[in-house]
Amino acid sequence: xxxxxxxxxxxxxxxxxxxxxxxxxxxxxxxxxxxxxxxxxxxxxxxxxxxxxxxxxxxxxxxxxxxxxxxxxxxxxxxxxxxxxxxxxxxxxxxxxxxxxxxxxxxxxxxxxxxxxxxxxxxxxxxxxxxxxxxxxxxxxxxxxxxxxxxxxxxxxxxxxxxxxxxxxxxxxxxxxxxxxxxxxxxxxxxxxxxxxxxxxxxxxxxxxxxxxxxxxxxxxxxxxxxxxxxxxxxxxxxxxxxxxxxxxxxxxxxxxxxxxxxxxxxxxxxxxxxxxxxxxxxxxxxxxxxxxxxxxxxxxxxxxxxxxxxxxxxxxxxxxxxxxxxxxxxxxxxxxxxxxxxxxxxxxxxxxxxxxxxxxxxxxxxxxxxxxxxxxxxxxxxxxxxxxxxxx
Amino acid sequence: xxxxxxxxxxxxxxxxxxxxxxxxxxxxxxxxxxxxxxxxxxxxxxxxxxxxxxxxxxxxxxxxxxxxxxxxxxxxxxxxxxxxxxxxxxxxxxxxxxxxxxxxxxxxxxxxxxxxxxxxxxxxxxxxxxxxxxxxxxxxxxxxxxxxxxxxxxxxxxxxxxxxxxxxxxxxxxxxxxxxxxxxxxxxxxxxxxxxxxxxxxxxxxxxxxxxxxxxxxxxxxxxxxxxxxxxxxxxxxxxxxxxxxxxxxxxxxxxxxxxxxxxxxxxxxxxxxxxxxxxxxxxxxxxxxxxxxxxxxxxxxxxxxxxxxxxxxxxxxxxxxxxxxxxxxxxxxxxxxxxxxxxxxxxxxxxxxxxxxxxxxxxxxxxxxxxxxxxxxxxxx
Numbered sequence: 001x002x003x004x005x006x007x008x009x010x011x012x013x014x015x016x017x018x019x020x021x022x023x024x025x026x027x028x029x030x031x032x033x034x035x036x037x038x039x040x041x042x043x044x045x046x047x048x049x050x051x052x053x054x055x056x057x058x059x060x061x062x063x064x065x066x067x068x069x070x071x072x073x074x075x076x077x078x079x080x081x082x083x084x085x086x087x088x089x090x091x092x093x094x095x096x097x098x099x100x101x102x103x104x105x106x107x108x109x110x111x112x113x114x115x116x117x118x119x120x121x122x123x124x125x126x127x128x129x130x131x132x133x134x135x136x137x138x139x140x141x142x143x144x145x146x147x148x149x150x151x152x153x154x155x156x157x158x159x160x161x162x163x164x165x166x167x168x169x170x171x172x173x174x175x176x177x178x179x180x181x182x183x184x185x186x187x188x189x190x191x192x193x194x195x196x197x198x199x200x201x202x203x204x205x206x207x208x209x210x211x212x213x214x215x216x217x218x219x220x221x222x223x224x225x226x227x228x229x230x231x232x233x234x235x236x237x238x239x240x241x242x243x244x245x246x247x248x249x250x251x252x253x254x255x256x257x258x259x260x261x262x263x264x265x266x267x268x269x270x271x272x273x274x275x276x277x278x279x280x281x282x283x284x285x286x287x288x289x290x291x292x293x294x295x296x297x298x299x300x301x302x303x304x305x306x307x308x309x310x311x312x313x314x315x316x317x318x319x320x321x322x323x324x325x326x327x328x329x330x331x332x333x334x335x336x337x338x339x340x341x342x343x344x345x346x347x348x349x350x351x352x353x354x355x356x357x358x359x360x361x362x363x364x365x366x367x368x369x370x371x372x373x374x375x376x377x378x379x380x381x382x383x384x385x386x387x388x389x390x391x392x393x
Numbered sequence: 394x395x396x397x398x399x400x401x402x403x404x405x406x407x408x409x410x411x412x413x414x415x416x417x418x419x420x421x422x423x424x425x426x427x428x429x430x431x432x433x434x435x436x437x438x439x440x441x442x443x444x445x446x447x448x449x450x451x452x453x454x455x456x457x458x459x460x461x462x463x464x465x466x467x468x469x470x471x472x473x474x475x476x477x478x479x480x481x482x483x484x485x486x487x488x489x490x491x492x493x494x495x496x497x498x499x500x501x502x503x504x505x506x507x508x509x510x511x512x513x514x515x516x517x518x519x520x521x522x523x524x525x526x527x528x529x530x531x532x533x534x535x536x537x538x539x540x541x542x543x544x545x546x547x548x549x550x551x552x553x554x555x556x557x558x559x560x561x562x563x564x565x566x567x568x569x570x571x572x573x574x575x576x577x578x579x580x581x582x583x584x585x586x587x588x589x590x591x592x593x594x595x596x597x598x599x600x601x602x603x604x605x606x607x608x609x610x611x612x613x614x615x616x617x618x619x620x621x622x623x624x625x626x627x628x629x630x631x632x633x634x635x636x637x638x639x640x641x642x643x644x645x646x647x648x649x650x651x652x653x654x655x656x657x658x659x660x661x662x663x664x665x666x667x668x669x670x671x672x673x674x675x676x677x678x679x680x681x682x683x684x685x686x687x688x689x690x691x692x693x694x695x696x697x698x699x700x701x702x703x704x705x706x707x708x709x710x711x712x713x714x715x716x717x718x719x720x721x722x723x724x725x726x727x728x729x730x731x732x733x734x735x736x737x738x739x740x741x742x743x744x745x746x747x748x749x750x751x752x753x754x755x756x757x758x759x760x761x762x763x764x765x766x767x768x769x770x771x772x773x774x775x
Binding site: 174276 | 544545546561562564566567568571572573574575576577578579580581582583608609610611612613614615616617618619621641642643645646647648649650663666667668669670671673674675678679
């Protein structure tokens with residue numbers, strides 16, 4: 001909630017308006033506590049909107065990232081979208097964290113980003129942290145949302161899939177806290193906190209309500225990890241009690257994967273901790289046609305970063321003009337929706353979906369022989385044919 | 394006297410070979426068709442004894458179905474039934490009844506039906522208890538498409554080998570402060586090496602061409618990194634088998650698009666749990682998936698992984714396929730391949746024919762009719 005006062009913006013933290021049962025996080029010392037409810041006044045920088053044009057950080061990443069980022073820029077220029085990209089390159093081979101810190105600062109400045117996946121060489125020592133993870137945790141992008149829908153024209157084994165996966169993005173198994181107390185024995189900590197679990201559950205239910213969805217399923221493994229996933233499940237149940245219009249149920253993660261490959265149509269919105277989210281989102285992406293089709297979004301309180309849903313670098317197909325640009329282009333549409341440029345988003349999305357329906361333009365991952373540039377040109381043609389003023393192809 | 398010396402020498406050698414002296418490298422040799430570690434039955438025609446744990450719910454019916462089928466196939470197996478309901482031993486620790494433990498230690502091979510864990514019984518899960526008692530460190534689940542039971546996925550033929558003792562399921566959890574919980578995932582060098590060795594041996598003995606290690610070392614650098622390093626080290630000793638590494642998310646993505654690209658998968662506990670159930674879903678669910686648990690000291694327990702289904706217990710509606718295929722896995726493990734192939738062929742033929750199928754497979758025959766059909770086919774095959 002933001003109050004626009006000329007000169008600066010007063011932001012009230014959304015969690016403030018939540019039910020009283022949420023206890024305020026003790027680490028936020030800047031808040032003034034008045035009884036159980038509290039108001040946090042924080043000065044947010046104004047959105048990067050100058051002269052009617054938005055500035056968005058663009059992190060090309062590795063593998064197929066740079067070529068797809070170019071296509072997005074090309075398409076936006078063609079459609080005269082009022083967005084300027086500030087390109088920040090992150091070199092994954094370098095040891096210092098200067099690159100990623102620059103990228104984070106750019107995102108803080110602009111508030112929104114479009115990102116390709118940055119490769120992590122897992123043979124490097126543990127002191128080298130995954131750049132993607134660092135970005136997500138530093139900017140506190142706590143919700144990863146992936147909407148998997150069966151697309152017409154893409155042949156898959158299952159039809160009519162429409163699942164929204166909401167995954168906690170900052171804690172859980174991805175805490176990167178590991179130690180070797182005895183040589184040959186490594187312990188890795190999985191952290192589950194009540195605040196973050198409540199936050200992600202609340203996000204899930206609010207999104208379900210906003211999109212008119214009727215059911216939320218929590219995915220967990222609380223029969224084995226009784227305290228950790230038990231806490232997560234408890235938080236989901238607590239939040240569910242505040243949304244009586246939405247049905248809530250829970251399912252164990254191994255049963256979930258089994259049900260997904262036999263009957264994926266039974267799922268609506270799913271909320272889960274980090275690692276299960278990784279597994280389930282990849283399974284769902286595979287079910288609807290592969291990593292080239294599904295966009296993903298990472299939302300935080302103040303920032304939003306858009307990328308492909310399954311976060312692949314696609315090293316093996318880099319620079320061969322065979323990658324499927326659909327996921328990245330749909331992610332850019334999500335970006336436009338976030339910037340409230342809904343007309344542009346609708347126009348481009350319609351063009352992309354009409355292109356995906358054409359089987360002869362399918363790229364290799366969909367079983368066809370089309371190239372990336374052909375797909376992008378076809379999208380541009382489709383946009384031009386709907387009538388608005390565009391540049392010439 | 395020289396003849397006597399030669400005879401006694403040759404007898405000693407035959408006895409030693411038939412008992413399967415362990416190799417220098419590694420503790421056990423998993424050789425197909427040969428006799429293995431001590432305590433194993435020999436190939437002199439004597440029936441091998443197997444501990445049978447019928448289990449709860451539909452357990453007794455499917456166990457008796459399996460026994461009938463084995464009788465029809467004239468398999469040289471003698472069954473020893475035991476109950477494993479947990480009892481409190483001296484010192485207050487929960488344990489399985491001593492006669493069951495003694496029987497398993499003697500026979501080394503077990504076949505187990507579904508077990509239930511009553512809520513609020515006070516004791517841990519029965520499967521966990523068995524795992525700890527016999528140090529069942531590897532869970533093997535071959536997932537092969539059943540011809541005749543159609544699923545959207547065809548030609549699936551892969552095996553998931555999952556580390557069963559540590560990893561995310563170590564059960565070590567703490568509440569640090571109120572509202573913050575930490576679960577500890579434990580990865581040790583020994584357990585990782587052991588499971589990797591088993592995976593490569595299994596691949597070699599079952600003519601599998603590649604082993605893929607599934608991990609998430611980009612995020613969990615030290616723990617999965619250690620697991621991966623051990624797999625690589627063991628792979629050095631098995632140059633005839635192709636070794637690849639793949640991220641967990643990539644495996645999941647590719648598995649639902651094209652499962653035929655995978656062969657043997659080896660992984661730590663949690664990933665194994667999720668992936669093995671995913672693969673079971675590809676071929677038709679837990680009602681048709683066999684599973685085996687391999688332990689230290691040559692112990693192996695084969696089981697059906699579905700639930701006890703109390704709602705259909707005693708109604709002759711259960712599907713014995715999962716337990717039957719696990720029993721076939723057991724026969725192969727013991728080197729009795731002919732019997733195993735015969736029973737498997739009969740079972741698959743019955744399912745392919747679609748005339749006598751239980752309710753979960755899409756028919757409406759009884760369990761006894763299904764079993765009788767399989768027995769008839771076995772006798773026809775002879």
